[in-house]
Amino acid sequence: MNLLDILSRKARMPDPGAALAGRSHPISQPGAHFVNGHPIAGPYPEGIETALFGLGCFWGAERKFWQAKGVWATAVGYAAGTTPNPTYGEVCTGMTGHNEVVLVAYDPSVISYDALLAIFFESHDPTQGMRQGNDVGTQYRSGIYVANASERQRAEAARDAYQRALSSEGLGVITTEILDRPPFYFAEDDHQQYLAKNPGGYCGLGGTGVSCPIGTGVAAA
Template sequence: MFGRTPPPNRQTPVPVAGRHLVLDAPMVGPWPAGYGVAVFGMGCFWGAEELFWQVPGVYSTAVGYAGGDVPHPTYEQTCTGRTGHAEVVQVVHDPAVVPYEDLLRLFWENHDPTQGDRQGNDIGSQYRSAVFWTTDAQAAAAARTRDRYAPAVRAAGWGEITTEIAPLREFYYAEDSHQQYLSAAKNPHGYRCHAATGVAYPR
């Protein structure tokens, strides 16, 4: 992968806390019946998670890794670009309060989906723009909203959207030190990368 040998496989999941520091919800499923699970890659996962935990109807969030071939990767392994994973945020939501397409609008507007393997000064495949879908309906919505957003992005002088849209094979939790990293209890003044285009999603 990427012309280099991937790092050794881990056999056990990374342990995380039982409760969400901000939402006081479970960090690990099973989730309430009828709730959806959305997974987005939009650069550094700290700021992405903070963005989504503020949305009414979001039940729980977690940061982790998806889209690669190495099970249970560490943060250090993922940062090498050799695992194939992207840094992602998992968003568990009540679709009766916040539909999946509303989450997609937030996703499109709060990062730059034209940058390929980077967001701002964060460079590497781990920072790529990605939607990892968990249902056929999510796959269709991701493609539909991309196609609706792309002309607005082009008209504003940006390039073509490079966002990966792919089925979620596995979500691997990141280390507990990264969960809710920007919360008041951890690093409220920590690093946030929102390399957004400033282009509004067409309403």
């Protein structure tokens, strides 16, 4: 199989019946956040809420969120696939169906869910399908994973508003999946806050340069 065939296969969701088997036990239970010392897996203080996003390589994606005021903790992991408790190596084969995602624990009295959606859309190119830049595969797809009807409504409103902004600049159609929140599996410890531990590490994220009107006081309609 040549490189083009491999990339083509990795850019297609695997048949659930052909997905890797995984395991019944978690591969990792992370401890303290490397940047701020807060417990990554909780328990979180009263009032802290969580959100889940996929926007390309999770190393750079996580940093986009932990830098935001009001974000209490972040973690990287895998979601929206078939294989239970996958490893990074398994996800990279394209045979788990999982996306590389960021779990964001945040204080809604300081930063709103809409503001997180703006960070999400502005930090990557949501029109690229099963890739982000040179990173190709289902694990790099754009995704918002919602916990309730309110989050879904706000995510869809943000998507539609950003689509209008992109279209006005002659850019393409958003491919972001908006799904009910699936199980989240923590990634291995060396991937948590990777770019804080490895300041010169790889980050392939790049936005469109178009601002998202959601989270800035602009109505979605």
